[in-house]
């Protein structure tokens with residue numbers, strides 16, 4: 562029974578996102594454009610786009626397509642999105658955000674006890690590190706132009722199937738902790754971790770929870786994260802290219818064993834990185 566549930570859970574994560582896009586009748590009886598995605602997913606609006614906006618936030622299109630990343634904690638409901646085309650036309654549509662219940666992951670007999678009962682020193686250390694990271698990953702009105710296109714590159718080669726634990730609500734030895742912000746891939750100890758795209762290293766440092774960590778800015782507000790590395794071979798401000806080795810997979814920080822944690826932030830939204838690895842035409846589209 563448990564195994565069946567687990568398989569159902571995993572397959573629900575591995576399936577490509579269904580295209581929820583549908584036309585919607587407005588109160589005026591005209592057919593408005595809309596797209597429907599779940600928390601942690603992305604919507605797109607293709608064709609001659611220049612600028613895109615989601616409520617009060619705005620950004621540039623990537624190669625003529627507007628992307629609307631939806632944070633895993635964004636409140637479900639209706640939002641207004643818009644796009645301005647190269648012809649100067651301004652269009653609006655409805656973005657319907659649906660609830661995606663987080664899967665519960667309970668890590669029992671967690672081996673590294675310093676992560677269960679965190680000492681005041683380590684709490685202070687983690688707070689200091691969060692104060693460095695949070696400004697890096699948050700939404701900014703002005704960002705560098707995109708130096709990537711979709712799909713982004715795989716963070717390891719070959720890239721095994723992910724654990725399906727993006728956004729998981731987790732407990733460590735029964736104690737609840739923050740949601741899981743990325744996808745874990747069972748890549749072996751010492752295997753190369755690869756930059757998902759051209760970009761610039763924002764941070765390469767040893768942090769309490771994420772261990773040896775690398776953050777890369779790919780422009781257009783897209784930042785990729787690689788955690789728990791055995792070692793990293795890049796430094797802040799260094800320019801990297803798609804597929805470049807940035808370090809080795811390891812088990813530093815709060816982990817039970819070696820794996821690659823890969824995460825992305827786009828315009829401040831924490832999204833499932835799997836959506837950037839698929840053919841962009843499979844991303845739910847405004848219709």
Ligand SMILES: [Zn+2]
Nearest residue numbers: 743744745822
């Ligand atoms: Zn992880």
